[in-house]
Amino acid sequence: xxxxxxxxxxxxxxxxxxxxxxxxxxxxxxxxxxxxxxxxxxxxxxxxxxxxxxxxxxxxxxxxxxxxxxxxxxxxxxxxxxxxxxxxxxxxxxxxxxxxxxxxxxxxxxxxxxxxxxxxxxxxxxxxxxxxxxxxxxxxxxxxxxxxxxxxxxxxxxxxxxxxxxxxxxxxxxxxxxxxxxxxxxxxxxxxxxxxxxxxxxxxxxxxxxxxxxxxxxxxxxxxxxxxxxxxxxxxxxxxxxxxxxxxxxxxxxxxxxxxxxxxxxxxxxxxxxxxxxxxxxxxxxxxxxxxxxxxxxxxxxxxxxxxxxxxxxxxxxxxxxxxxxxxxxxxxxxxxxxxxxxxxxxxxxxxxxxxxxxxxxxxxxxxxxxxxxxxxxxxxxxxxxxxxxxxxxxxxxxxxxxxxxxxxxxxxxxxxxxxxxxxxxxxxx
Amino acid sequence: xxxxxxxxxxxxxxxxxxxxxxxxxxxxxxxxxxxxxxxxxxxxxxxxxxxxxxxxxxxxxxxxxxxxxxxxxxxxxxxxxxxxxxxxxxxxxxxxxxxxxxxxxxxxxxxxxxxxxxxxxxxxxxxxxxxxxxxxxxxxxxxxxxxxxxxxxxxxxxxxxxxxxxxxxxxxxxxxxxxxxxxxxxxxxxxxxxxxxxxxxxxxxxxxxxxxxxxxxxxxxxxxxxxxxxxxxxxxxxxxxxxxxxxxxxxxxxxxxxxxxxxxxxxxxx
Numbered sequence: 001x002x003x004x005x006x007x008x009x010x011x012x013x014x015x016x017x018x019x020x021x022x023x024x025x026x027x028x029x030x031x032x033x034x035x036x037x038x039x040x041x042x043x044x045x046x047x048x049x050x051x052x053x054x055x056x057x058x059x060x061x062x063x064x065x066x067x068x069x070x071x072x073x074x075x076x077x078x079x080x081x082x083x084x085x086x087x088x089x090x091x092x093x094x095x096x097x098x099x100x101x102x103x104x105x106x107x108x109x110x111x112x113x114x115x116x117x118x119x120x121x122x123x124x125x126x127x128x129x130x131x132x133x134x135x136x137x138x139x140x141x142x143x144x145x146x147x148x149x150x151x152x153x154x155x156x157x158x159x160x161x162x163x164x165x166x167x168x169x170x171x172x173x174x175x176x177x178x179x180x181x182x183x184x185x186x187x188x189x190x191x192x193x194x195x196x197x198x199x200x201x202x203x204x205x206x207x208x209x210x211x212x213x214x215x216x217x218x219x220x221x222x223x224x225x226x227x228x229x230x231x232x233x234x235x236x237x238x239x240x241x242x243x244x245x246x247x248x249x250x251x252x253x254x255x256x257x258x259x260x261x262x263x264x265x266x267x268x269x270x271x272x273x274x275x276x277x278x279x280x281x282x283x284x285x286x287x288x289x290x291x292x293x294x295x296x297x298x299x300x301x302x303x304x305x306x307x308x309x310x311x312x313x314x315x316x317x318x319x320x321x322x323x324x325x326x327x328x329x330x331x332x333x334x335x336x337x338x339x340x341x342x343x344x345x346x347x348x349x350x351x352x353x354x355x356x357x358x359x360x361x362x363x364x365x366x367x368x369x370x371x372x373x374x375x376x377x378x379x380x381x382x383x384x385x386x387x388x389x390x391x392x393x394x395x396x397x398x399x400x401x402x403x404x405x406x407x408x409x410x411x412x413x414x415x416x417x418x419x420x421x422x423x424x425x426x427x428x429x430x
Numbered sequence: 431x432x433x434x435x436x437x438x439x440x441x442x443x444x445x446x447x448x449x450x451x452x453x454x455x456x457x458x459x460x461x462x463x464x465x466x467x468x469x470x471x472x473x474x475x476x477x478x479x480x481x482x483x484x485x486x487x488x489x490x491x492x493x494x495x496x497x498x499x500x501x502x503x504x505x506x507x508x509x510x511x512x513x514x515x516x517x518x519x520x521x522x523x524x525x526x527x528x529x530x531x532x533x534x535x536x537x538x539x540x541x542x543x544x545x546x547x548x549x550x551x552x553x554x555x556x557x558x559x560x561x562x563x564x565x566x567x568x569x570x571x572x573x574x575x576x577x578x579x580x581x582x583x584x585x586x587x588x589x590x591x592x593x594x595x596x597x598x599x600x601x602x603x604x605x606x607x608x609x610x611x612x613x614x615x616x617x618x619x620x621x622x623x624x625x626x627x628x629x630x631x632x633x634x635x636x637x638x639x640x641x642x643x644x645x646x647x648x649x650x651x652x653x654x655x656x657x658x659x660x661x662x663x664x665x666x667x668x669x670x671x672x673x674x675x676x677x678x679x680x681x682x683x684x685x686x687x688x689x690x691x692x693x694x695x696x697x698x699x700x
Contacts, residue, residue, distance in 0.1 A: 013698060080538070081697050099537040107461040116457060119450040120540055 002091070003056040003172055003203035004077060009086035011047040011072055011227075046072040047083075048227045054220070056091065056171075057201035059194075061214030061235060063242055064224035070207045073224065074098065074174050077205060092171025095121055099176075100161030106150035110141055113149050114164055121168045131167045138189075139163035159186060166193050172203045191217075211239050212399045243397055247300035250395060277391060279384035283319055283351055283377045287312035290394050301364050303398040303407060309359040311375055318352040322385065326359045327374040328366075329390060336371065336405045342380055365407045368398040447544055454548045455555060473556050474563065477515045481508055484629050500631060502571045502660075508564055509659045510628030510652045516557040517594055517648065518619045523549040524598035525605040525612040528696055536697045543689060546598040554591065564659065579658045579665045586654045589675045593647060596681030599689040606692065606699050626652050647681075650674035 047069045054060050062070050076083055078096035103120055104113045114135055118128035136145050139159040144152065152160070166173070175194075194217060197204060208214060214221050214235050221238035223231045230245070231238045291308040292298050301307050309326055325340030341348070373392040378384040398407075414420050462473070485504040488495060500506050527545040528535065535542060568575040605611045626648045627635065635643055643649045650670040657665045 014695070075697075080536070080540075082694055096538070099533060102537040103531075103534045103540075105457055105461055108457055112453075112457060112460070116450070116453050119447075119453060120534075120538055125449045125453070 002053040002089075003058075004052075004054040004060075004091070004205065005087075005089040006053070006073075006077070007051050007087050009047055009050040009073070009076065009088065010045070010084045011069075011076060011081075012084040013044045013046050013072075046227050047076070047224075050086070050224075050227075050229055052222060052229070052232060054203060054205065056203055057198075058219045059198060059204040059206065059217055061218035061221045062205065062207045062224060063209070063211060063214060063221060063239065064230075065246075068224040069227040070224055071098075071176055072227075074176050074205065074207050077172075078174050090172055093122055093168065094172045094174060095165050095168040095170030096174040097162065097165045097176065098174070100158045100165065102161070104149050104157065104161065107148055109147060110145040110149055110152070110160055114145075114160065117161070117164045118168065121165065123168055127169075131169075135160075135163045135167050138167065138193075155186070162186075162190065166197070170202065172205070173197060174205045174207075176207045177209065211243070212401060215239055215399055239399065243302065243399075247298065247302075247395075247397065250300045277386070277388050279376075279378070279386040281386055282317065283313060283315040283322055283385040285311050285313055285375060285377055285386045285388060288373070288375055288388065288392050290392070299393070300395045300397060303366060303368065303396050303400075304363050304409075307361045307364045307394070309361070309373065309375065311357040311359070311377075312354070313351070313357055313377060314354040315351045318350060319385075320348060320350060321379050322348050322351050323378055323380055324357050324359075325374070325376045325378065329372045329374065330405055331370045331372065334405070336366065338374070340376075348380075363409070364396060365409065366396045367402055367404055367407050368396050368400075369405075370395050447541060451544055451548055451551060454544070455551045458548060458552045459555060474560065477508075477511045477560065480511050488629070499633075502573060505564075505567050505571050505573060506631070506656060506660050507629060508567060509656045510626070512557060512560045512564060513590060513651060513655050514623060514626065514628055514648070515560070516553040517590065518623070519556075520550045520553045520594040520598055521601055521615060521619065522612065523553075524602045525615060527598075528602045528606050529609070542693060542696055543599060543686070546602040547595060550591065550594045550598050553594070554587070557587075568659075573660065574662070575659070577662075577664075582654065582658050582665050582671075586651060586658065586671065589671060589678050590651050592675070592682045593651075593678035596678060596683070596685035599685035600681070603685075603689040603692045603696075606696055622646070622648065625649075627656075628652055631656070647674045647677040 050069075050073065052060075062073065064070050072081075074096070075081055075098065077088055077090060078094055078098065079090075080096075080098075103117060105116070111132075114132065115125065115128050118131070118135075119125060123131075136142075139156070139162070141152075141156055141160055144156065149157065149160075194204065198217075204217075206213070206218060218235045220233060221231075221235040222229060223238050223242045225245075231241045289297050289310045289312075290299060290301075291310055292301070293306040293308075311324065313324075315322075323340050323342040325338070325342075327338030328336045330336055371394055372390045373394070374387075374389050375392070376384060376387040378387065412420075481504055484507050489503055524546040527549050528542060531545055534540060534545075565575055601611060601615065625643065625646055627643065632640070632643065632649065632653050650667070651674055654665065654667065654671050654674075657667065
């Protein structure tokens with residue numbers, strides 16, 4: 001039994017009147033182009049060939065970059081606008097949380113707005129009356145319910161809008177990124193309500209950039225890219241594929257944005273030095289590359305995955321006193337980790353001609369963020385041959401919003417009177 | 431192309447959403463009357479002012495210009511100005527009914543024709559209040575109001591409702607694409623006002639101009655209101671009302687079809 005069935009959906013957005021920002025009938029009549037102005041003269045294909053079915057009681061998460069057609073798809077399912085071609089079948093009552101409190105009238109009371117909003121969302125007057133107390137309780141509006149809506153704080157406004165929308169008792173609930181607004185406790189309330197609706201076997205379609213939410217809440221995921229479905233199915237798999245793709249694009253962006261500068265002067269104070277490169281160049285680091293476990297170069301890594309820092313080195317003449325070092329800094333310059341071959345007790349023997357040094361990180365246990373790298377080759381007493389300070393950066397992505405820099409491998413165990421279920425119990429990468 | 435079934439389906443939808451229309455009309459009225467001190471009166475300031483001006487002009491300045499058979503000129507005037515106010519306000523406000531509700535159209539699934547309909551029905555309620563004021567005048571002027579003619583009133587109001595709805599839908603939809611329609615409409619309505627027997631009786635118009643007047647559907651409506659509410663003796667112009675009804679029906683169908691044709695563009699253009 002499918003609650004939402006979308007077949008071969010295409011949506012073409014049309015732009016009208018390229019030269020007119022505000023068309024006027026006068027100019028249309030004078031120019032004799034009334035019909036021309038009513039005809040679209042440019043179009044943009046927002047959705048191409050989108051098909052999927054969603055069974056009743058399932059939760060679908062739709063992800064994708066900005067402008068990939070997510071909201072368009074949601075609006076079409078909600079019945080706002082018509083598809084250019086293709087069909088959408090929705091079983092039962094649809095409620096869309098696309099904008100909270102859309103259509104509230106500022107001059108009249110919250111009470112009257114609840115009735116009008118509820119009826120706009122498809123309830124009868126009696127049905128709104130039956131739910132009224134629940135709505136007010138959920139929204140935590142209290143006595144303000146009889147004050148004009150224009151006197152509400154934006155938080156109250158949103159809570160009331162959300163309360164109405166979720167009490168419409170929809171068979172299919174469509175949610176567009178509304179959780180991005182509102183404070184922590186409101187967000188929790190929304191999530192609790194979703195859990196309730198899921199238990200009641202309601203079908204939910206969620207559009208969000210919070211990927212974590214998709215893996216936690218959704219039974220299925222769908223990734224839209226430039227209006228087409230790139231992947232659909234198991235949330236974890238879809239999100240991973242999406243993250244990989246985002247990473248690939250970011251790679252391109254990061255590597256073009258950060259050309260290696262060559263600066264040979266020695267800075268006054270090494271610890272506060274900005275990025276740069278210095279040293280005698282008796283030994284030289286000719287190239288630095290970050291690689292994924294499978295050997296592909298990259299600049300974006302998922303937290304917990306392995307990373308290789310590969311240094312291409314060469315020495316003009318043979319050296320016996322040399323140390324290789326690596327340090328990882330946070331974006332704001334805090335040293336997260338640093339080490340070198342001398343500290344770790346390695347005995348240098350010989351460096352001559354070309355060579356390669358690989359610093360392997362088995363698990364990049366860092367939280368999400370941008371990090372920068374120092375790499376260096378220097379003498380045991382610290383005199384640099386070639387020091388690259390903060391010249392390289394990489395990004396760590398994660399679906400978990402934990403804080404700090406270091407994410408140890410971890411897990412939670414509960415026993416006795418402690419009962420916790422659901423996501424967050426087992427750490428995602430351990 | 432012209433499919434009556436389509437229009438019927440839309441009317442059914444309007445019927446299904448009637449509770450919402452009723453609430454929205456109530457909201458309009460409340461919001462308008464609550465926000466200002468004079469509240470309710472504001473709606474009637476304009477027609478009363480018109481009434482005052484024309485009564486002064488034709489009663490005091492040049493009393494010879496008006497038809498001698500009109501005994502209570504202000505009352506006669508009011509019979510025409512009242513429905514005209516409803517009509518012209520419906521059209522003017524329909525122009526902004528969609529363009530002023532962008533967030534609703536873009537974010538909520540919601541039959542857009544409700545918005546111009548609410549405008550027209552809000553006008554209807556105000557018209558109803560106006561009739562009460564008119565009744566007061568009639569009693570004051572000792573003009574018998576409770577005649578069998580009054581049975582025509584619902585039919586006349588219905589014809590005007592259809593005409594206003596049709597034109598309202600048309601203007602609302604076109605205003606989304608042509609923002610100057612509202613300004614143009616202002617001039618057209620001024621012309622239309624004088625081309626309708628409101629400040630003068632139909633019978634005072636020159637014989638050769640009457641066919642032109644007859645082309646104006648509001649002529650038949652205005653005359654009907656005057657006959658039913660003011661002129662003594664039974665109303666015998668059912669045929670004229672029939673013509674107006676026909677025009678109103680065509681306006682409704684055309685207005686709806688244009689509206690429906692442009693419906694998809696609303697969410698993207700407002």
